[in-house]
Amino acid sequence: MLTQTDKAQDLAKRFGGWQDGEFAPGGTTVSRIAEEYGTPFYLYHGDMIVDRVRRVRNALGGDVEVTYSVKANPNLAVCQLIARERLTGAEVASSGELVVTRAAGFDPQDIVFAGPAKTDEELGMAVEEGIFAVNVESLNEIDRLAATAKQQGRRIGVGLRINPAAQLMGSQMRMGGTVGQFGLDEADLAEAVERTLSHPDYLTLRGIHVYTATQVFDADALLEHCRNIFELALQTADLAGRPLQMVDFGGGFGVPYFEKMEDFDLERFGLGYQELLARYRTDPRLEGCRFVFELGRYLVADAGVYVTRVVDVKDMKGKTFVTTDGGMNHHLTATGNMGQVFRKAYPILNLSRMGGEPGEPVAVAGPCCTPLDMFGTNIPIGEPRPGDLVGVFYSGAYGFSASNLGFLSHPNPAEVLIWKGEPHLLRPIGKPEDVLAGQKALL
Numbered sequence: 238m239l240t241q242t243d244k245a246q247d248l249a250k251r252f253g254g255w256q257d258g259e260f261a262p263g264g265t266t267v268s269r270i271a272e273e274y275g276t277p278f279y280l281y282h283g284d285m286i287v288d289r290v291r292r293v294r295n296a297l298g299g300d301v302e303v304t305y306s307v308k309a310n311p312n313l314a315v316c317q318l319i320a321r322e323r324l325t326g327a328e329v330a331s332s333g334e335l336v337v338t339r340a341a342g343f344d345p346q347d348i349v350f351a352g353p354a355k356t357d358e359e360l361g362m363a364v365e366e367g368i369f370a371v372n373v374e375s376l377n378e379i380d381r382l383a384a385t386a387k388q389q390g391r392r393i394g395v396g397l398r399i400n401p402a403a404q405l406m407g408s409q410m411r412m413g414g415t416v417g418q419f420g421l422d423e424a425d426l427a428e429a430v431e432r433t434l435s436h437p438d439y440l441t442l443r444g445i446h447v448y449t450a451t452q453v454f455d456a457d458a459l460l461e462h463c464r465n466i467f468e469l470a471l472q473t474a475d476l477a478g479r480p481l482q483m484v485d486f487g488g489g490f491g492v493p494y495f496e497k498m499e500d501f502d503l504e505r506f507g508l509g510y511q512e513l514l515a516r517y518r519t520d521p522r523l524e525g526c527r528f529v530f531e532l533g534r535y536l537v538a539d540a541g542v543y544v545t546r547v548v549d550v551k552d553m554k555g556k557t558f559v560t561t562d563g564g565m566n567h568h569l570t571a572t573g574n575m576g577q578v579f580r581k582a583y584p585i586l587n588l589s590r591m592g593g594e595p596g597e598p599v600a601v602a603g604p605c606c607t608p609l610d611m612f613g614t615n616i617p618i619g620e621p622r623p624g625d626l627v628g629v630f631y632s633g634a635y636g637f638s639a640s641n642l643g644f645l646s647h648p649n650p651a652e653v654l655i656w657k658g659e660p661h662l663l664r665p666i667g668k669p670e671d672v673l674a675g676q677k678a679l680l
């Protein structure tokens with residue numbers, strides 16, 4: 238089983254390895270990037286993103302569509318790299334994500350819009366852009382979408398997001414539905430189909446969408462989940478009395494951020510899925526249907542590293558604390574405060590002292606005034622000194638945009654992409670004055 242340091246070193250190698258003991262991504266050194274653009278920064282690797290998209294597509298087979306779940310990383314250049322991989326669409330969850338995907342070059346017919354509480358303006362934008370499907374989360378939303386389409390005199394595709402009775406939870410399948418704001422209860426499927434068909438001039442029933450879990454590592458449980466979704470799709474087609482045009486299986490492929498986690502077995506899942514697909518696709522109820530997976534973190538997490546500089550090193554009662562110029566304010570997820578609270582560390586390296594002895598484990602903390610701002614309390618990162626650069630790996634997903642950037646009013650981090658062997662600045666580092674941007678003084 239790989240240690241966290243092994244994992245970080247493997248990822249560092251894929252970024253370009255190291256030179257003279259220093260991390261050297263894309264033909265330069267991390268200290269040169271830091272000098273030029275400032276710290277902290279997110280560093281993404283374009284080829285790693287493209288490789289990952291292709292690997293997923295190959296594993297699932299050419300007839301399956303992979304869509305990118307933009308919430309994982311809505312950076313424009315990242316979206317552009319994915320958009321240019323033909324056959325890859327996008328799943329958006331807000332009007333802002335829709336704007337990014339259109340700017341990145343995704344075809345509207347390859348875009349689906351899911352998520353609770355879509356406002357009338359957002360539904361209006363989806364109709365205007367002519368996206369493939371709005372995946373509705375309630376019976377009410379079906380009528381609101383029809384009213385919006387009517388107002389514009391246009392048609393729009395509908396995907397019914399189903400909260401199924403048989404749930405995939407993390408790595409397991411469980412019977413018995415959960416309750417929540419996501420999706421339509423499976424028990425309401427017949428009514429949802431009927432409501433959609435009751436607006437024949439404005440709504441086109443595309444099919445179904447099921448997304449119930451993230452961080453899934455059990456390929457067999459996920460296959461069982463997919464088999465259920467195929468059955469649900471056939472049931473939906475029967476209710477509608479016509480073939481479906483879309484079955485969106487969600488995805489949730491896991492990323493092994495923490496100790497004792499192994500890679501998701503993509504090839505095993507892909508083979509199993511292709512067998513399932515061969516069994517179901519010949520059914521006339523799925524004739525011409527698009528089979529879609531929507532993946533976020535699995536496409537981009539490994540292609541990002543968050544780089545922050547050591548400001549201070551101090552010992553207290555035998556424990557070493559290393560404080561850095563960025564923390565939970567820039568990377569909430571890696572400090573264990575996003576979604577679920579955890580106290581486990583991502584793979585982390587001292588990028589300025591690569592290849593040396595791991596040294597005594599230290600605590601690595603960010604600059605925010607709360608004990609929650611901690612990347613880990615037992616991290617072997619050599620002999621860290623002020624000025625060293627620390628890298629938090631697996632940071633390509635749920636980083637910049639998933640963080641509480643305004644907390645403590647530190648400037649925002651930069652975003653840099655290695656592409657065609659060179660670093661490109663995607664977003665410059667913030668300035669202290671940015672804290673005033675957009676505010677009106679009272680006096």
Ligand SMILES: Cc1ncc(COP(=O)(O)O)c(C=O)c1O
Pocket residue numbers: 306308309328351352448450451452487488489490531532533534535
């Ligand atoms: C509807 C939907 N699709 C896809 C995703 C992406 O999940 P992941 O990043 O685990 O692939 C999410 C994540 O919250 C989601 O809500």
